[in-house]
Amino acid sequence: MNPLQGAADRSSAIGVFDSGVGGLTVVRAVMERLPSESILYFGDTARVPYGVKSVETIVHFAGQITEFLLRKRVKLLIVACNTMSAVALEVIRSMSPVPVLDVIHAGAKSAAEATRSGYVAVIGTPATIESNAYVKAIHRLDPAIRVVSQACALFVPLVEEGWLDHPITKLTAKEYLRSILQHPVDSLVLGCTHYPLIKPVIREVVGNRVQLVDSAEAMAQEAERVLQERGLSRPSSALPEYRFCVTDIPLRFRTIGERFLGRSLSSVEVVQL
């Protein structure tokens, strides 16, 4: 039997993956919405960031992570990384016998529902913006929506540095968001795992008339729906298990990870792909 098709059942964990620690914002939302579900998180901390790498490399890494999680018999895969969702989703789906959810579709849906002006802005890593994945996903829902995109390469290192409310982060945000504000956008998709952590700075720059779309909550709702639909939800009395697998434990990993997760990070294991 293909080892990737080992039978997952309702007691199996949900596999959530990201290029690093950023996907813990999605884990946090899933923990809050589905408190009895076990979660197996994978963060490729040795090779992050992905957002400035080539499509071939990102697809190769995404395939390795998918294989790792499927061998652990997860019942659902959540691609928390926007960059992998943008460029590697087809490959991940083609490998997976279990349902695959991705942040781009969740974010695109929330933005299309939220806009009144018909102008949506999307910010993300260079690989995500270059792929046009958000534009395509939004246009599949409503071809009349105008989408303005901006790559914000410096936001990931600023967040990793912990400069969440630093003058340099504010200046950088002003510079990146200037072109977006020339359009009548009323909805801005935070198309990267790291951006929700600098929401207050982004809010200050774009003002209150623009709604910030963060797909973590939308992902958790979608996970709940898919598990229920397929009869894969754990009983509400079940006690969840959380495992965090990473490819390296860099300096300050715990501090940054806990900031994303919003609680203490226990049982972190270093694994090889």
Ligand code: DGL
């Ligand atoms: N997880 C990535 C994303 O959401 C950001 C970090 C990276 O570049 O790997 O696009």
